Amino acid sequence: MEKVNYDVVVVGAGLAGLMASHEIASAGYSVAVISKVFPTRSHSSSAEGGIAAYIEGNSDPNDNPDYMAYDTIKGGDYLVDQDAAELLSYKSGEIVRTLESWGTLFNRQPDGRVAVRYFGGQTYPRTRFVGDKTGMALLHTVYERTSGLGKVDFYFEWFAWELIRDDSRVRGVVAFDMRNMVPVFFKAKAVVMASGGMGMLYKHSTNSYINTGDGYAMALRARVALKDPEFVQFHPTALYPSDILISEAARGEGGILRNNKGERFMARYAPKKLDLAPRDIASRAILTEVKEGRGFPGGYVGLDLTHLGEEYIKERLALAYEAAKSFAGIDATKEMIPVRPAQHYYMGGIDVDITGRNPDLIGLFAAGEAACVSVHGANRLGSNSLLETLVFGRETGRAVVEFLRSYSEPSSDIDKEAEKAEQTAYDVVKRESGVHFGEVVNKLREVMWEDVGVFRTEDGMKNAVSEIMKLRDMAKDTYVLDKSKVYNTEFYNALEMKNMLDLALVIAVTALNRKESRGAHYRLDYPKRDDENWLKHTIAYLRGNTVEITYKPVKMTKWKPEERVY
Amino acid sequence: MSLQNEEMEVIIKVKRFSQDKGSWWQEYKLKVDRFTQFTEALRRIKTEQDPTLAYRAACHMAVCGSCGMKINGEPRLACKTLVIDTVKKYGSNVITLEPMDYFTPVKDLVVNLDDFYERMYKVKPRLYPSEEVLKGEAEHRLKPEDQRMLWKFAQCIWCGLCVSSCPSVRNDPEFLGPAAHAKGFRFLADPRDTITEEREKILLDSAWRCTYCYMCYNVCPRDVEPVTAIKKTRAYTKLAKVKSPVIETGEKHTQAVFESIFESGKLEEAKVYLSTYGVIGSLRDMIYLLQSGKLKYALVKEKPVENISEVRKILRGE
Ligand SMILES: Cc1cc2nc3c(=O)[nH]c(=O)nc-3n(C[C@H](O)[C@H](O)[C@H](O)COP(=O)(O)OP(=O)(O)OC[C@H]3O[C@@H](n4cnc5c(N)ncnc54)[C@H](O)[C@@H]3O)c2cc1C
Ligand code: SF4
Ligand code: SF4
Ligand code: FES
Numbered sequence: 001m002e003k004v005n006y007d008v009v010v011v012g013a014g015l016a017g018l019m020a021s022h023e024i025a026s027a028g029y030s031v032a033v034i035s036k037v038f039p040t041r042s043h044s045s046s047a048e049g050g051i052a053a054y055i056e057g058n059s060d061p062n063d064n065p066d067y068m069a070y071d072t073i074k075g076g077d078y079l080v081d082q083d084a085a086e087l088l089s090y091k092s093g094e095i096v097r098t099l100e101s102w103g104t105l106f107n108r109q110p111d112g113r114v115a116v117r118y119f120g121g122q123t124y125p126r127t128r129f130v131g132d133k134t135g136m137a138l139l140h141t142v143y144e145r146t147s148g149l150g151k152v153d154f155y156f157e158w159f160a161w162e163l164i165r166d167d168s169r170v171r172g173v174v175a176f177d178m179r180n181m182v183p184v185f186f187k188a189k190a191v192v193m194a195s196g197g198m199g200m201l202y203k204h205s206t207n208s209y210i211n212t213g214d215g216y217a218m219a220l221r222a223r224v225a226l227k228d229p230e231f232v233q234f235h236p237t238a239l240y241p242s243d244i245l246i247s248e249a250a251r252g253e254g255g256i257l258r259n260n261k262g263e264r265f266m267a268r269y270a271p272k273k274l275d276l277a278p279r280d281i282a283s284r285a286i287l288t289e290v291k292e293g294r295g296f297p298g299g300y301v302g303l304d305l306t307h308l309g310e311e312y313i314k315e316r317l318a319l320a321y322e323a324a325k326s327f328a329g330i331d332a333t334k335e336m337i338p339v340r341p342a343q344h345y346y347m348g349g350i351d352v353d354i355t356g357r358n359p360d361l362i363g364l365f366a367a368g369e370a371a372c373v374s375v376h377g378a379n380r381l382g383s384n385s386l387l388e389t390l391v392f393g394r395e396t397g398r399a400v401v402e403f404l405r406s407y408s409e410p411s412s413d414i415d416k417e418a419e420k421a422e423q424t425a426y427d428v429v430k431r432e433s434g435v436h437f438g439e440v441v442n443k444l445r446e447v448m449w450e451d452v453g454v455f456r457t458e459d460g461m462k463n464a465v466s467e468i469m470k471l472r473d474m475a476k477d478t479y480v481l482d483k484s485k486v487y488n489t490e491f492y493n494a495l496e497m498k499n500m501l502d503l504a505l506v507i508a509v510t511a512l513n514r515k516e517s518r519g520a521h522y523r524l525d526y527p528k529r530d531d532e533n534w535l536k537h538t539i540a541y542l543r544g545n546t547v548e549i550t551y552k553p554v555k556m557t558k559w560k561p562e563e564r565v566y
Numbered sequence: 567m568s569l570q571n572e573e574m575e576v577i578i579k580v581k582r583f584s585q586d587k588g589s590w591w592q593e594y595k596l597k598v599d600r601f602t603q604f605t606e607a608l609r610r611i612k613t614e615q616d617p618t619l620a621y622r623a624a625c626h627m628a629v630c631g632s633c634g635m636k637i638n639g640e641p642r643l644a645c646k647t648l649v650i651d652t653v654k655k656y657g658s659n660v661i662t663l664e665p666m667d668y669f670t671p672v673k674d675l676v677v678n679l680d681d682f683y684e685r686m687y688k689v690k691p692r693l694y695p696s697e698e699v700l701k702g703e704a705e706h707r708l709k710p711e712d713q714r715m716l717w718k719f720a721q722c723i724w725c726g727l728c729v730s731s732c733p734s735v736r737n738d739p740e741f742l743g744p745a746a747h748a749k750g751f752r753f754l755a756d757p758r759d760t761i762t763e764e765r766e767k768i769l770l771d772s773a774w775r776c777t778y779c780y781m782c783y784n785v786c787p788r789d790v791e792p793v794t795a796i797k798k799t800r801a802y803t804k805l806a807k808v809k810s811p812v813i814e815t816g817e818k819h820t821q822a823v824f825e826s827i828f829e830s831g832k833l834e835e836a837k838v839y840l841s842t843y844g845v846i847g848s849l850r851d852m853i854y855l856l857q858s859g860k861l862k863y864a865l866v867k868e869k870p871v872e873n874i875s876e877v878r879k880i881l882r883g884e
Binding site for chain 1: 569571584585586599600601603605606609612613614617618620621622623624625626627628629630631632646648672673676679683687690691692693695699700702705706707708709710713716717720721723724753756758
């Protein structure tokens with residue numbers, strides 16, 4: 001197998017991966033960035049509503065970074081590591097200023113300062129935005145800047161398949177060039193996983209088609225733990241029926257959720273915050289309305305923007321307006337937008353500390369949605385994720401640089417391991433008959449949505465675990481019909497399917513294990529939060545077909561758990 | 567507000583391509599509803615009928631720029647196009663999907679975009695702010711109206727549709743193409759940028775190579791209007807110190823158009839040609855016009871319009 005050598009391999013060219021690369025390359029180290037898609041096609045481009053930031057001299061005079069940390073911790077139902085939330089808040093202003101200076105065209109106040117809007121769960125408005133295409137604006141800026149360094153090698157339309165490790169440390173990544181299926185062993189001293197989320201595990205998701213959880217599965221197969229894998233976020237306002245996100249900005253700018261009687265039903269579920277309640281609460285409220293017969297036929301409710309006026313809607317909520325128009329034939333200036341919850345974000349991820357370092361495997365780092373730092377705990381607040389990708393992308397980059405400064409060369413040879421990884425991938429191509437990846441994936445998405453979704457029960461999750469086991473068996477017989485080597489997307493879809501199954505098993509088993517309701521993990525059979533037994537992080541390893549679970553304490557600094565009411 | 571749905575069976579004919587087999591058409595039958603996007607139709611074909619079909623798609627919400635292709639011959643984003651809308655627009659439930667024009671096909675609907683990216687990189691697509699701003703020692707505040715104007719041209723998602731349909735890109739290797747011009751102008755016009763002169767060098771000559779055919783304007787799924795960016799870039803010519811032959815010709819052409827309208831109130835193609843290209847250049851083009859049968863239009867003699875004095879007033883900016 002062909003080999004290349006780098007100081008660092010970064011898997012993923014979304015905001016987190018690019019930010020880490022920028023930091024590492026600026027310090028003079030060689031970096032390869034591997035991405036399934038051209039960098040600006042990464043999922044970060046879809047982020048709409050904004051990025052949270054407390055900016056000195058440009059925030060509400062009563063606000064301060066401690067309030068921001070507090071909102072994040074409370075929003076995450078106290079499963080947030082408080083040192084991480086503080087770091088996120090205290091660095092937020094600076095990172096937005098950096099991006100601003102790199103050219104991001106943030107919306108402005110009349111005096112030229114960066115403008116601000118409200119997002120769910122915020123005591124004071126803190127969300128900075130570029131219309132409702134904030135993610136795209138940020139991603140293009142960071143890509144343009146990082147590629148301008150001339151020091152980072154981009155391998156786009158390359159598929160990372162396996163992490164290569166020895167007894168204690170990471171040694172690189174095996175990846176395929178998607179144009180010709182040629183495998184290459186990227187040898188590296190450190191690897192940063194910035195491979196994003198996993199929305200395709202669910203039948204209804206706002207995520208991009210490429211979010212198949214590859215990084216989580218690569219970590220699991222390399223005997224690395226995921227932290228809090230049971231926490232999956234559902235966004236309350238996905239457009240019916242295409243599941244395109246209608247940004248939380250719509251509610252932040254004054255949009256109102258209404259049932260089929262025209263009632264502002266959030267008054268019943270979050271009397272103080274109303275429509276600006278966090279996502280888990282609003283999602284459950286919508287599904288409860290639907291279940292109790294107050295939704296519209298097909299299972300959705302209305303998001304009413306009509307009172308905001310045409311001009312305001314078209315400037316500040318352009319994408320929401322456009323999406324409703326193009327994909328549901330609705331004119332949001334005149335009618336309500338049909339919405340329902342859909343999978344949106346993954347709070348769980350590769351276990352790392354606040355420097356992005358993984359404790360299981362020396363030299364492995366993770367950042368962005370692929371990682372669990374944990375700043376989002378049991379439920380992420382809107383506009384905190386873009387912030388996380390940049391702040392922790394940069395922190396991780398810095399930690400990698402520090403790691404490289406004291407690095408010593410290992411003596412063992414691991415080329416055999418890389419060849420094994422190539423074989424496991426090719427196995428699916430060599431088989432002559434069996435099932436297609438599509439069959440398995442479609443079933444998996446259905447099961448996850450039904451049984452490991454917004455509302456969870458013991459029976460449902462047990463069923464999910466056994467179904468996933470069956471699908472994993474079925475997957476042993478999958479084969480690839482396309483025998484060509486040129487841009488064989490079927491081959492990569494089959495590998496993605498394997499990744500999705502590994503991750504799904506871990507999610508279902510850990511969800512079944514957590515016998516309480518906290519944030520986005522809501523169990524009808526245990527509807528209360530239970531701090532006595534469950535105020536702890538789940539740490540899960542995958543060994544063959546078994547999921548091994550241990551726990552880690554939540555880091556507390558200033559804030560004691562209190563009841564979460566809005 | 568319950569939504570009326572419809573269901574319909576459609577036949578999607580995909581122009582497939584492989585390096586060993588060349589190209590062929592393949593048909594897929596599919597039930598779709600009123601909300602089915604072409605990316606979803608393709609995903610369903612791939613997972614339910616034919617896993618070998620290759621195409622690009624990611625965001626399914628028209629922001630990542632992956633899914634450019636031709637739908638019934640029209641350059642479009644597959645995710646931003648609904649199947650049933652297309653059936654209605656063309657009055658047929660048989661729809662064709664083909665890869666974008668101009669770029670080299672790789673497989674089925676996937677084309678090689680290296681040429682597109684190279685064009686984008688040529689314009690130095692990034693802000694070069696002052697050192698003080700970079701170090702955080704100074705802040706350069708952007709006026710809301712500047713932000714709005716720049717954002718229009720910054721919204722390019724690198725989908726390549728405009729380049730695939732631009733005639734000048736095909737004919738003129740020196741032309742940077744519509745998307746690169748939109749990107750280039752977005753930074754040229756940014757008051758925070760410090761390499762304006764260098765950008766003028768990169769952009770000006772190329773800006774005069776566009777034919778103003780407006781294809782890029784018509785196909786762009788993000789309303790970036792590359793041709794508007796090109797027009798605005800041309801306006802920088804007045805400031806340029808060194809002018810290439812193309813720029814000079816271009817400026818002469820603009821001047822000639824002005825004079826023609828000033829004199830007769832009409833665009834006298836022949837006169838404009840003569841003033842722009844001189845006698846030799848015009849002769850060469852006349853031969854082309856003769857061959858294509860268009861010469862008769864060029865030789866029509868125009869009489870001034872009746873209210874020419876009004877036209878002149880407008881042109882003088884009165
Ligand atoms: C519709 C939508 C709207 C959102 N809006 C907001 C918002 O307004 N504010 C906010 O804060 N957050 C928002 N989010 C969340 C936020 O966008 C994401 O969490 C964030 O962008 C993730 O960035 P990332 O860098 O971690 O990963 P991504 O941007 O997802 O990048 C992942 C990268 O990994 C690569 N990759 C993955 N697997 C492989 C593999 N096997 N081989 C090679 N490469 C691979 C991909 O190609 C890609 O480059 C939104 C999310 C969605 C779905
Ligand atoms: S207007 Fe100019 S840039 Fe646009 S398509 Fe026509 S020739 Fe190309
Ligand atoms: S200008 Fe428009 S059509 Fe051209 S690449 Fe950009 S988004 Fe696509
Ligand atoms: S899939 Fe992203 S633009 Fe169509």
